[in-house]
Amino acid sequence: MFATAVIVFRETLEAALIVSIVLAATRGVAGRRVWIGGAVVAGVAGAMVIAGLTGVIAGALQGIGQELFNAAILIAAVVMLAWHHLWMAVHGRELATRLRRLSDSVREGGATLAALSVAVTLAVLREGAETVLFIQGVATSEPLHNVLSGLALGVTGGAALGALLYLGLVHVPVRHFFRVTGWMIVALAAGLAAQAARFLEQANVLPPIVPQLWDTSPILSEGSLPGQLLHVLVGYRPAPSGLQFICYVATIATLIIASRWRSTMTGRPRQAQAT
Amino acid sequence: MRTFLALCCFAVAGAAFADDPTFEIAIRDHRFVPNEITVPAGQKVKLIVKNEDATPEEFESKRLNREKVIPGRSQATIYIGPLKPGEYPFVGEFNESTATGKIVVK
Numbered sequence: 001m002f003a004t005a006v007i008v009f010r011e012t013l014e015a016a017l018i019v020s021i022v023l024a025a026t027r028g029v030a031g032r033r034v035w036i037g038g039a040v041v042a043g044v045a046g047a048m049v050i051a052g053l054t055g056v057i058a059g060a061l062q063g064i065g066q067e068l069f070n071a072a073i074l075i076a077a078v079v080m081l082a083w084h085h086l087w088m089a090v091h092g093r094e095l096a097t098r099l100r101r102l103s104d105s106v107r108e109g110g111a112t113l114a115a116l117s118v119a120v121t122l123a124v125l126r127e128g129a130e131t132v133l134f135i136q137g138v139a140t141s142e143p144l145h146n147v148l149s150g151l152a153l154g155v156t157g158g159a160a161l162g163a164l165l166y167l168g169l170v171h172v173p174v175r176h177f178f179r180v181t182g183w184m185i186v187a188l189a190a191g192l193a194a195q196a197a198r199f200l201e202q203a204n205v206l207p208p209i210v211p212q213l214w215d216t217s218p219i220l221s222e223g224s225l226p227g228q229l230l231h232v233l234v235g236y237r238p239a240p241s242g243l244q245f246i247c248y249v250a251t252i253a254t255l256i257i258a259s260r261w262r263s264t265m266t267g268r269p270r271q272a273q274a275t
Numbered sequence: 276m277r278t279f280l281a282l283c284c285f286a287v288a289g290a291a292f293a294d295d296p297t298f299e300i301a302i303r304d305h306r307f308v309p310n311e312i313t314v315p316a317g318q319k320v321k322l323i324v325k326n327e328d329a330t331p332e333e334f335e336s337k338r339l340n341r342e343k344v345i346p347g348r349s350q351a352t353i354y355i356g357p358l359k360p361g362e363y364p365f366v367g368e369f370n371e372s373t374a375t376g377k378i379v380v381k
Binding site: 003007054055058059062063064066067130133134136137138140141198201202203204211212215217221222223237238239240241244 | 333341343350371
């Protein structure tokens with residue numbers, strides 16, 4: 001049961017932390033709970049469909065279907081997070097002001113909520129599909145009640161850490177709040193972009209450039225809990241390739257520059273913006 | 276991002292059909308057979324992992340920076356390297372207690 005719980009926990013953690021960051025980042029936007037809750041449900045439903053199609057996806061495109069599929073999902077999630085970040089460059093100040101006055105939520109946030117909901121659905125779908133496959137496998141050799149209690153324990157553990165992160169975030173003082181969530185969104189997007197790069201390398205679609213820039217696995221293994229948290233939050237990888245590193249840095253640089261440029265274009269003061 | 280996507284398209288179009296050295300590993304009863312293979316250093320290597328079990332497995336190696344779900348009774352291709360000499364452990368994440376192995380690069 002515990003072996004099952006540990007693996008389910010690992011798979012749930014990434015999705016749970018992304019949901020928490022997104023929930024925090026959309027604080028003050030009307031209708032966010034419905035949108036993001038719906039996105040999680042859609043993600044779980046999608047995960048079951050994708051798990052059923054794993055054989056088909058894996059066998060497609062001369063055996064690199066799974067990598068291309070994962071890379072496409074990750075790139076789509078990065079685009080959605082980027083969209084939100086650029087929206088915040090314009091609306092961040094207004095959100096922060098309203099949050100400070102505890103006044104109405106912002107009503108014109110529909111587009112960014114939609115973008116973030118897609119990112120959440122994709123995250124839940126990707127991690128969820130692996131969990132469903134794993135559970136199906138274990139269920140063939142272990143008694144069902146063991147499997148189910150392992151599943152419940154793992155999901156609860158992942159969700160609890162997500163809830164902790166959210167509670168921590170909402171305690172950040174209002175005047176720094178959207179700057180902090182903005183940085184988290186940027187780091188998240190960069191980590192996902194690097195993961196997409198890794199899948200394309202694995203499929204031999206893109207060259208690694210340098211196969212291994214460094215190896216910090218003896219110091220901080222990605223299998224450990226801190227390593228795993230850092231992996232989700234800032235894209236930590238103990239042995240990244242040159243390509244992953246470039247994609248990571250390029251995503252951060254692009255988002256910072258584009259967000260500065262957008263906020264300058266709209267002529268608003270910068271103090272309360274996300275970056 | 277746009278540059279990155281363009282790069283991807285370009286690379287897909289020209290995806291390598293080169294003859295990379297190929298190695299095979301099977302998964303049988305949640306174990307890798309063989310559980311140790313030796314591959315040449317400084318060269319890209321094509322790894323074919325055949326899952327002979329009915330259950331899915333996730334091939335994973337943090338040091339190789341690779342992970343791939345392999346459905347039951349199917350095979351997966353994973354490209355690795357070019358690598359420096361050394362030992363690169365890998366596991367089957369869904370059955371970590373038995374499914375372990377390593378790639379020795381010489």
